Amino acid sequence: MMSIADLCKLLVTVSLVFVSSLYFLPSVLSKIAYTFFPQTAGGSKPTPKQHQTYEYVAKFLNFFYWLQEVVLPAQLLGEDGGLVSKIFVYPIKSCGSIAVDKWVVNEHGLAYDRQYMLVYKKKNSGPESALVTLSHTLCPMLTSLVTKFIPGKSDETYFTEALFEFSYPAAEGLHAAGSFTLPVHVTDEYIKVHAELKSPILHNLYGVGFTAHSLVNVLPRAFIENLKLPESTTLIYSKTGKFVKTKSPSPEVFLQKTPREEGNAFRKTLFSDYYPALVFSQRDVDYANKCIEANTDVVAPVPKVTAYTFRGNILVSGGRSSRPHDNDTWAKFTINLKTTGVKHLWYVAMKCARCSSLNIVQGKLNPKLPVSRALAKYRKVESSKELFFGIYCIQDDFGYEINTGDSITILGRKISSAAPLE
Structure with a gap:
């Protein structure tokens, strides 16, 4: 025994x-x-x-x-x-990226990644349902944009006063090559000046809905024409983004909770x-x-x-x-x-x-x-x-x-x- x-x-x-x-x-x-x-x-x-x-x-x-x-x-x-x-950030969805040695992770993932997106309006449609996402599969030339990060002059303003610069190619018979800039950190004042409407518009990306601001007078006409984009092409910006739910850990799993005012602990993305x-x-x-x-x-x-x-x-x-x-x-x-x-x-x-x-x-x-x-x-x-x-x-x-x-x-x-x- x-x-x-x-x-x-x-x-x-x-x-x-x-x-x-x-x-x-x-x-x-x-x-x-x-x-x-x-x-x-x-x-x-x-x-x-x-x-x-x-x-x-x-x-x-x-x-x-x-x-x-x-x-x-x-x-x-x-x-x-x-x-x-390597770390890559794409300020405008479907356009060129910047490669950086350091970057901040915020509640949306990599900060300022895909916070802007190009859309165009369908003819003879309502103002909200008309918006169509302009991706690089529809317009491959978008990937030819050369994107540059211009940081603020001090550590305190590194992001808050920084700019993204976008250089686009020349087009024979149209315009010379050119560039335009967008703020890295978008302020309420910037939205107030450039938003087409006072209230955000409704849009969806792959069936997931969110709100965004349509910005006017920020894209050069030469950029739209050189890249042969639809005439009604405009830029939209999302401040709040959309909740990530599919295959996401349940809110209880996250060690760090989002603030209570967010409603729950699901993470949010912008135009990713x-x-x-x-x-x-x-x-x-x-x-x-x-x-x-x-x-x-x-x-x-x-x-x-x-x-x-x-x-x-x-x-x-x-x-x-x-x-x-x-x-x-x-x-x-x-x-x-x-x-x-x-x-x-x-x-x-x-x-x-x-x-x-x-x-x-x-x-x-x-x-x-x-x-x-x-x-x-x-x-x-x-x-x-x-x-x-x-x-x-x-x-x-x-x-x-x-x-x-x-x-x-x-x-x-x-x-x-x-x-x-x-």
Whole structure:
């Protein structure tokens, strides 16, 4: 008969084996699964059987990821996610970006990101329902705008008196090249002077509604004509944005709550597609070029894609990010500030679905380019029509500054799926 001492030893041994398996098994399973997941299927188009296998493996792995997080201490869960290597901000949605070494995270994600958007009015329509979002897929020339950040003259006015400068190209037979500026920090006085109406107008982006101000006398006529934009093109600005609900952590999960006057703790974005920030890795970009080169029958050289092609916000490199699309399974991570040592938590909502804009090169959409077609052969990692690249992320807290060189620690993993916006 087993003694109490032997029983205790057995229980301790079983517990150690169980905890050890939780620590090592998901990583091992992820590596095994990674060899036959669609994104690494040698560039071949995923079959229905592959998708079915993917879904089974995803459920199996998610169970272990959940068990791992519940049982293991938080300090044992950290993985090296690499470093922040580039930060991109897009002042006007669908237009050129600025690359910066440091930037503030506010309640909307990266501060001032996509706070402006171009729209035009349909003819013979009402004033509100008429507005149509002008994206770079409709007007590829928007990506040719060269955007510059002109900071304020002191630390106190670095953002409050800063300007975004937009330079547009010349057009033969029309106007010379030119530029215009917009304030980084939009004041109530600026809105009072430039708003077309006293009250905000209603608009929606991909079915999600919000309010915005239509601004007049801020876009040069030469800009509209040189880029061949609709004659009624105007600029709108959103101060409050829209709530992020789809795939967002419940309000109770956030460690830092939004002020009570916000109504609830869901995060808000401005004119971002939906989520506060898009994160991707340099290895993802390099691997994309490799797959494009291997899956094209075009004789002429194909322009390489760059980090700018994917219009993300935070580019990471090194650590686990050295494996292509490792971030497909990130669930939450911290950005560890090198300036203060403070760690700030972020949640992953879901993978980012992509469109034909990846085929835009030098302001022109070329549907014959193999970029989207090649990526579709290895990045349709769900049973859907979309191809995915990068991850949409939501900040837990805000009011801090991130820098290139900040490290990233992966705290949890989950294989998530896309969902319609609400």
